[in-house]
Amino acid sequence: MSTHLTTVAGVAVDTRHFIGGERVASTETFTDVSPIDGSVLAEISRGTAMEAAAAVAAAKAAFPAWAATPRAERARLLHAIADGVERRLEELALVETTDNGALLRSHRRGVMPRVAHNFRFFADWLLELDHEDFTTRGHTNHVTWDPAGPCVLITPWNAPLMLATWKVAPALAAGDTVVLKPAEWSPLTASLLADIATEAGLPAGVLNVVQGYGSEVGDPLTAHPDVRRISFTGSVPTARHIAASAAANLTPLSLELGGKSPLLVFADADLDLAADLAVEQYDNAGQVCLAATRILVEAPVAEEFTRRFTEKAAALRQGDPREEATDIGPTIHPRQLEKINGFVRRALEAGARAVIGGHRGAGQYYAPTLLTDVRQDSEIVQEEVFGPVLTLQTFDDEDEAVRLANDTRFGLAATVATGDADRAARVTARLVAGTVWVNCFFVRDLKAPFGGSRHSGVGREGGTWSFDFYCDVKNTVTAPKGFKDHG
Structure with a gap:
């Protein structure tokens, strides 16, 4: 077996980054430990500014073709990823429970099915995404959602794959390319997602996964001038740091932060x-x-x-x-x-x-x-x-x-x-x-806006709100006359 593969709960997981459709190892690693019993699960490739730059470059190179891919084909590929998640649902559940300590029964019955649903929902919503044309003094207004570019998605450790795909799915549906940076305390299922996306036929460079610490790989990702969107779920102090880093490039942010509900x-x-x-x-x-x-x-x-x-x-x-x-x-x-x-x-x-x-x-x-x-x-x-x-x-x-x-x-x-x-x-x-x-709790529909007020976040995602963030929303105004008749 490759030295870059680890076996967790009987499942082989690659410990390297996934950049431009290829597995890439770093010279340094960090240790991933199970919270269940303290056992060492793997030595994970520890990303640096070099891997961050390579991942953004891969996403940038893949963006024009992916942005030009017809909606129906993007939706088909997202459904194919969902199919792959469902085929490997038991493996994903076992690995994630071992990696982050959440209940296996919850992963089997709720969390991993929701991972697949994230892809299916945004694939279907993409095909329905539309705004009725309207007129202004006889001029036609036509609203479109144009792909924005490479996105950096930084995700937490408490529901690693579900919260990662809550961001990855709408970004891909929108026609953006992605660099996913999972939390260092629970990185394993993000690596498996890269395998599943490849098997589904997602083109190289459209989804990249870079592992490591925020100060070493997260900072160069969020400060990169070629990144067009940053979405982060995590703590308020880290969000402040990311916002300051993104400010130099005026990179739009979506932040889902802490709560004291x-x-x-x-x-x-x-x-x-x-x-x-x-x-x-x-x-x-x-x-x-x-x-x-x-x-x-x-x-x-x-x-x-x-x-x-x-x-x-x-x-x-x-x-x-x-x-x-x-x-x-x-x-x-x-x-x-x-x-x-x-x-x-x-x-x-x-x-x-x-x-x-x-x-x-x-x-x-x-x-x-x-x-x-x-x-x-x-x-x-x-x-x-x-x-x-x-x-x-x-x-x-x-x-x-x-x-x-x-x-x-x-x-x-x-x-x-x-x-x-x-x-x-x-x-x-x-x-x-x-x-x-x-009189209820945790009833969540992906059509609904999701986000926080005050220090609990900036922006909303879900349904059309996700496309509003991951796209450049454009209004084209056309005069009622002025075109030449080519008939």
């Missing part, structure tokens, strides 16, 4: 439903940007809500994510585990009380935690923990509920539990958030 539970809510929604926030060990980590409960029902919540949380099973019965897996990396533990430790020292959890488990596991007796201006309420840690506060009326909900620098999502439709309408209208769920 609220779950508002009113006294008229179905408390069992509300408790279920709250427990659901422990999904993926709390490593979900959309998670409603701030539970806000109307005071008269706070005690009863807490009782039901703790009963339901006690039934959760934490353990090996490859086992069907497991509900919560490990934290992605020792650094992330230490970050989570630091947040909770400081909160407890400041007077917070742990209703459940509040401590580390064995290995890279952190116990599901609910903290109460927290101040609104405290670190644990204001800053994103990105782990299985929730806080609980009470409110007396709608105004206070909305004030507390909006009182952070974030605005990614919010969830409202209430039995009163009029109240739901009043409250949701006042919440600062890119997505609001009422």
